[in-house]
Amino acid sequence: xxxxxxxxxxxxxxxxxxxxGDWLTDAGAELTIWNATEGRPLPADLEGFDGLVVLGGAMxxxxxxxxxxxxxxxxxxxxxxxxxxxxLGLCLGGQLLAVATGGRVERSPEGPExxxxxxxxxxxxxxxxxxxxxxxxxxxxxxxxxxxxxxxPSAILLASSPTVAVQAFRVGRLAWGTQFHIETTxxxxxxxxxxxxxxxxxxxxxxxxxxxxxxHADIAEVWAPVAAAFVAIMRExxxxxxxxxxxxxxxxPITDPAAIRAALAAEAQAASxxxxxxxxxxxxxxxxxxxx
Numbered sequence: 001x002x003x004x005x006x007x008x009x010x011x012x013x014x015x016x017x018x019x020x021g022d023w024l025t026d027a028g029a030e031l032t033i034w035n036a037t038e039g040r041p042l043p044a045d046l047e048g049f050d051g052l053v054v055l056g057g058a059m060x061x062x063x064x065x066x067x068x069x070x071x072x073x074x075x076x077x078x079x080x081x082x083x084x085x086x087x088l089g090l091c092l093g094g095q096l097l098a099v100a101t102g103g104r105v106e107r108s109p110e111g112p113e114x115x116x117x118x119x120x121x122x123x124x125x126x127x128x129x130x131x132x133x134x135x136x137x138x139x140x141x142x143x144x145x146x147x148x149x150x151x152x153p154s155a156i157l158l159a160s161s162p163t164v165a166v167q168a169f170r171v172g173r174l175a176w177g178t179q180f181h182i183e184t185t186x187x188x189x190x191x192x193x194x195x196x197x198x199x200x201x202x203x204x205x206x207x208x209x210x211x212x213x214x215x216h217a218d219i220a221e222v223w224a225p226v227a228a229a230f231v232a233i234m235r236e237x238x239x240x241x242x243x244x245x246x247x248x249x250x251x252x253p254i255t256d257p258a259a260i261r262a263a264l265a266a267e268a269q270a271a272s273x274x275x276x277x278x279x280x281x282x283x284x285x286x287x288x289x290x291x292x
Contacts, residue, residue: 002086002237003050004028007043009073010035011057011092014191019220020053020090020183023227029234042072045079051086051234052076054093056181060146061095061105074100080175086234087175091144094168094177101171104150110163113142114200115189115208116215119167119180125158129233129240130176130226131168139218140167140180143192147179156243173242174233182223186213 006029008017013035017024021031032049034042036057046052054077059067061074077100080087089097095105118137125131138159148166151157158176159168168178189212193205200208233240 002234004231004234005030005032005049006051006053006231006234007046007049008033009042009052009054009076009093010037011055011059011067011073013037014188014195015056015181016183016188017053017055018183018185018188019216020223020227023220023224024053024231026224027228027231029231036067036069042069042076044072044076046076046083046085049085050237051230052080052088054087054089054096055183056091056093056143059092061092061099070096077101077175081172084172084174084237086230086237088230089175089177090183091179091181094179095146095148097171097175097177098148098150098152098155098166098169101152101155101175103148103152103155105146106149108145108147108164109149110147112145113161113163113179114144114203115142116140116211116219117142117161117180119159119161121159122157124156124243125168128156128158128170128243130170130229131158133225133229134222138222139215140178140182141184141189141212141215141219142180143189144179148177170243174237174240182219182226184212184216184219186216 006024008021008031010016010033017031017033024031029051034040054073057067061070064070074096077087077089077097081101087097099105117140119140121131121134121136125134147164151166151169152171155169155171157166157169161167164179167180168176170176190209193200193209
């Protein structure tokens with residue numbers, strides 16, 4: 001039996017747990033926030049905790065010289081996967097989970113993603129305890145220049161986007177990572193945009209912010225139930241079976257949302273036979289915001 005105590009790792013002051021914290025608390029979780037800016041040592045293990053959530057940040061997943069707590073955080077993530085502690089990593093947190101368990105993170109080869117976007121569920125997500133109930137193209141908030149370019153061994157690809165193939169994955173029995181954010185508020189995104197004004201000089205920032213403002217209600221509708229499901233897993237971790245691996249192959253880029261939906265529908269029908277889900281690729285964008 002598990003419980004409701006979750007350690008939340010906040011890597012930067014301007015990426016707090018935000019609305020995700022509200023959703024977790026509403027589902028009965030008790031949050032302990034570890035804030036990297038406060039100078040306290042990161043817990044060496046998860047003794048006394050039933051779950052782990054790792055948030056985003058502007059540093060890269062391997063930027064140990066910028067963020068000296070990252071080696072300890074990657075070790076904590078490895079421990080969480082090995083000990084089967086329910087874990088959720090968002091953006092940088094997802095990248096750290098990937099690196100900690102044998103994946104690779106690099107500057108995104110197809111360019112940055114920013115603002116409110118849709119991602120596309122993969123066939124493997126249909127039976128996933130967190131991603132299964134989601135709509136086929138859920139709303140998310142993007143703000144990153146790095147990307148997971150190689151999944152950890154035995155990880156399961158759960159979602160993609162036209163620009164970044166790895167948007168969500170599951171590694172081990174109880175650990176999930178995402179390339180996107182769900183914890184943001186419109187005010188948080190506006191703070192990021194102001195801080196990244198130089199890098200965003202060539203973009204229509206007002207359009208990005210307007211889309212972000214409008215999308216947050218949809219993000220909450222989609223992802224608040226996921227937070228509640230995560231808390232339920234914390235309470236009953238033994239109820240979740242190990243995920244089965246699905247082979248990932250390559251294909252021509254798919255960028256049109258209607259084409260994405262059609263491809264996913266075809267995958268859903270063929271999920272029981274190879275080949276497995278195909279990562280999506282997309283157009284190249286100019287250099288973007290210095291947030292990962």
